[in-house]
Amino acid sequence: MTTLLNVQRVKYQCSCGSFKSLCFLYFCRHCLKIKCKDCVTLEVDCRFCPSCYEHLQSHEAITRKNRCQNCFSCPSCNHTLVTRATNSLATLPSNLNITPENMNAGADADDSVSNSTNTSGLQTPSKKVYYLACSVCRWSTRDIHLADQPTINSWKAQDNIHEGRFNELLQHYKQIATREKQERDRKRYSTVKLRNTIATSATRSSSDKYGVLTPLTRRGIRTGGILKTPSLNENLIPTNSSPKPSDSIATIEPLDETLFLSDSFDFNKLTTITQRLNSVESQPLTIDHLYPLAKNFTSKQSKRCKECDHNVLKPEPSPKLIKFKLHQMALFFIPEVRIWHHPAWSFDDNNPCIISVINQVDEKTLIKLYTLDEIRQENDENNSELIERIGQLDENTLTSILTFPIENDRSVQLHPHVEPNDVDTKINDELRQNDPKDLVIHRKFAKLAIRCFVKIKNSDVKRVRAAFVIEHRVVGISSIVSTPTTTNSNTNTQNIRHIILIDFGSIDEPALPLHSALV
Amino acid sequence: MELAEIFYKKSDFIETTSGNKVCRRSIMCGSQNIVLQGKTIVMADCIVRGDLAAVKIGKNCVIGEKCVIRPPFKKFAKGVAFFPMQIGDHVFIEDECVINAATIGSYVHIGKNSVIGRRCIIMDCSYILPNTVIPPETVIPSYTVYGGSPSAFVEDFPETAKELMMDVTQSFYQNFRPIA
Numbered sequence: 001m002t003t004l005l006n007v008q009r010v011k012y013q014c015s016c017g018s019f020k021s022l023c024f025l026y027f028c029r030h031c032l033k034i035k036c037k038d039c040v041t042l043e044v045d046c047r048f049c050p051s052c053y054e055h056l057q058s059h060e061a062i063t064r065k066n067r068c069q070n071c072f073s074c075p076s077c078n079h080t081l082v083t084r085a086t087n088s089l090a091t092l093p094s095n096l097n098i099t100p101e102n103m104n105a106g107a108d109a110d111d112s113v114s115n116s117t118n119t120s121g122l123q124t125p126s127k128k129v130y131y132l133a134c135s136v137c138r139w140s141t142r143d144i145h146l147a148d149q150p151t152i153n154s155w156k157a158q159d160n161i162h163e164g165r166f167n168e169l170l171q172h173y174k175q176i177a178t179r180e181k182q183e184r185d186r187k188r189y190s191t192v193k194l195r196n197t198i199a200t201s202a203t204r205s206s207s208d209k210y211g212v213l214t215p216l217t218r219r220g221i222r223t224g225g226i227l228k229t230p231s232l233n234e235n236l237i238p239t240n241s242s243p244k245p246s247d248s249i250a251t252i253e254p255l256d257e258t259l260f261l262s263d264s265f266d267f268n269k270l271t272t273i274t275q276r277l278n279s280v281e282s283q284p285l286t287i288d289h290l291y292p293l294a295k296n297f298t299s300k301q302s303k304r305c306k307e308c309d310h311n312v313l314k315p316e317p318s319p320k321l322i323k324f325k326l327h328q329m330a331l332f333f334i335p336e337v338r339i340w341h342h343p344a345w346s347f348d349d350n351n352p353c354i355i356s357v358i359n360q361v362d363e364k365t366l367i368k369l370y371t372l373d374e375i376r377q378e379n380d381e382n383n384s385e386l387i388e389r390i391g392q393l394d395e396n397t398l399t400s401i402l403t404f405p406i407e408n409d410r411s412v413q414l415h416p417h418v419e420p421n422d423v424d425t426k427i428n429d430e431l432r433q434n435d436p437k438d439l440v441i442h443r444k445f446a447k448l449a450i451r452c453f454v455k456i457k458n459s460d461v462k463r464v465r466a467a468f469v470i471e472h473r474v475v476g477i478s479s480i481v482s483t484p485t486t487t488n489s490n491t492n493t494q495n496i497r498h499i500i501l502i503d504f505g506s507i508d509e510p511a512l513p514l515h516s517a518l519v
Numbered sequence: 520m521e522l523a524e525i526f527y528k529k530s531d532f533i534e535t536t537s538g539n540k541v542c543r544r545s546i547m548c549g550s551q552n553i554v555l556q557g558k559t560i561v562m563a564d565c566i567v568r569g570d571l572a573a574v575k576i577g578k579n580c581v582i583g584e585k586c587v588i589r590p591p592f593k594k595f596a597k598g599v600a601f602f603p604m605q606i607g608d609h610v611f612i613e614d615e616c617v618i619n620a621a622t623i624g625s626y627v628h629i630g631k632n633s634v635i636g637r638r639c640i641i642m643d644c645s646y647i648l649p650n651t652v653i654p655p656e657t658v659i660p661s662y663t664v665y666g667g668s669p670s671a672f673v674e675d676f677p678e679t680a681k682e683l684m685m686d687v688t689q690s691f692y693q694n695f696r697p698i699a
Binding site for chain 1: 520521522523524611626628630636642643644646654655656657658660661662669671677678679681682683686687694696
């Protein structure tokens with residue numbers, strides 16, 4: 001739907017300076033700033049297979065290396081493999097005619113052992129055997145001469161020949177990490193007792209040093225200490241088992257050019273780089289050695305503001321639910337601006353355009369509109385950051401100047417957000433009386449149509465882009481919890497301003513049709 | 520950008536009591552098996568095969584022109600059986616798609632000219648790019664964008680998918696106006 005609404009035309013500026021469409025942005029209610037995907041840290045909440053939606057606990061998923069046991073990808077095209085069943089004869093073949101195999105599409109695990117009759121009428125018991133096949137590129141496990149399995153989910157993972165060496169190295173580095181962390185913590189906090197959230201130093205090091213730091217363990221490093229128990233002192237004794245150093249090869253054999261001339265090399269049987277790297281452990285050279293790849297788990301992530309460390313987005317733990325426990329998207333707090341009409345562009349005059357502002361909050365909002373020049377002239381202390389950000393806007397991107405019909409004090413009231421199907425029009429009429437006539441053309445529930453003028457700067461402009469500033473009030477959450485008797489002290493309301501960049505389109509674009517409500 | 524108004528001739532469309540608008544030029548086979556929950560728009564030249572199995576379409580859906588909605592089948596030893604097909608609420612299917620999927624969740628957007636293979640399951644809040652071919656029996660997880668032929672994961676979808684789709688389908692329905 002991003003293409004239906006053309007959301008990429010209207011971009012809001014995030015607190016990091018980048019411009020993104022409103023539907024992609026988050027809003028932190030503690031620091032009262034817009035956050036984008038790059039300003040938030042991710043935490044993995046829930047791990048599940050994207051194909052069978054099997055949900056596993058984090059520790060279990062990690063021991064299974066984040067791979068599904070039942071779902072496989074085709075090594076050739078990376079699509080999901082389908083289990084197919086055939087009947088095969090279980091007993092010895094006799095002199096009679098052999099019954100033909102019949103193929104069934106899909107996994108029929110519930111069918112019992114079927115009996116097939118041959119032409120002379122004798123019954124030979126046959127068993128169902130399963131093989132994996134790809135419906136896109138027609139690869140199957142029979143291509144690598146893998147025997148058909150009698151039970152449905154018994155495809156074993158390939159043995160990794162390097163596994164022993166990997167484990168040896170991993171253990172060695174884990175010990176080093178533990179030792180380093182203990183020394184670091186001991187230097188800083190010698191008497192602070194360990195917080196009860198962090199279990200042992202061993203589990204901490206398994207996810208910390210060479211992995212992604214979760215805020216839980218990050219906070220633990222900041223404030224945690226060392227537990228003074230005798231068990232920890234035992235861990236301080238370094239183990240002497242360092243792994244064997246790897247052999248270095250001094251010379252590499254040069255490429256034998258006769259290889260390409262001889263006929264023994266069949267290029268059709270070689271794997272592509274993508275296919276080879278999909279199974280990094282074995283990296284097969286020829287297509288005979290391709291093996292089905294277990295599907296990687298995907299995750300549901302919760303997002304956290306980098307500045308204040310509060311959660312911005314928290315999904316439901318079940319993979320099938322699409323709801324969120326915490327859903328602070330910018331779309332719900334900030335009025336949305338959309339292009340409604342623009343004329344065929346002419347270079348000299350002020351082209352009148354219509355933009356719509358939609359209130360997404362459940363209460364009446366007062367919004368104020370400012371042009372960039374007005375903000376630059378306001379020499380307030382509070383505005384210095386905003387003025388700086390406006391100054392940083394590249395002059396080449398802003399190819400046009402946007403102005404409003406009224407000179408100053410453009411503030412309009414917006415109705416609380418309602419579903420478009422509601423038909424209550426009384427409040428509309430109330431607010432409509434206070435609207436400045438030139439600015440507001442049309443008002444319907446939570447949506448306003450505002451007229452503005454766009455003047456293109458010079459004649460060799462290819463795309464029409466303009467920016468303006470919107471100001472509105474937002475109710476935030478303050479992190480300071482005062483005494484329980486006071487009621488309103490947990491909220492702090494502030495007026496915040498956003499820079500909005502509108503890309504009206506190419507200069508050759510024809511005028512948009514005018515909506516019948518706007519005439 | 521706001522959605523543009525689309526005008527249609529009143530005689531071209533049948534409007535039911537629950538607000539469904541079905542074009543007279545679309546072909547609804549087995550209409551007693553087809554259920555449209557309400558405020559759904561079915562545009563011209565669509566083919567909905569309700570004669571093979573039950574087709575249940577949610578409310579506020581939009582099915583573009585020249586689409587084919589056909590329930591998926593499963594081959595058994597003794598023949599084929601057609602499975603009922605279910606499409607969720609607030610689904611926007613653009614023009615010229617061929618849909619054989621078993622289940623399409625709610626708040627899904629399917630781009631133009633795409634082919635959805637048989638027995639696919641498209642979970643809620645996902646987006647299928649135009650000109651995609653989805654091979655049979657794939658599962659498309661929530662909040663993802665899939666594209667290409669054969670389809671592959673392209674990028675993540677913003678978490679506001681549900682609100683966006685509701686807004687789009689409802690404003691499309693309101694902008695779809697008759698002229699006498």
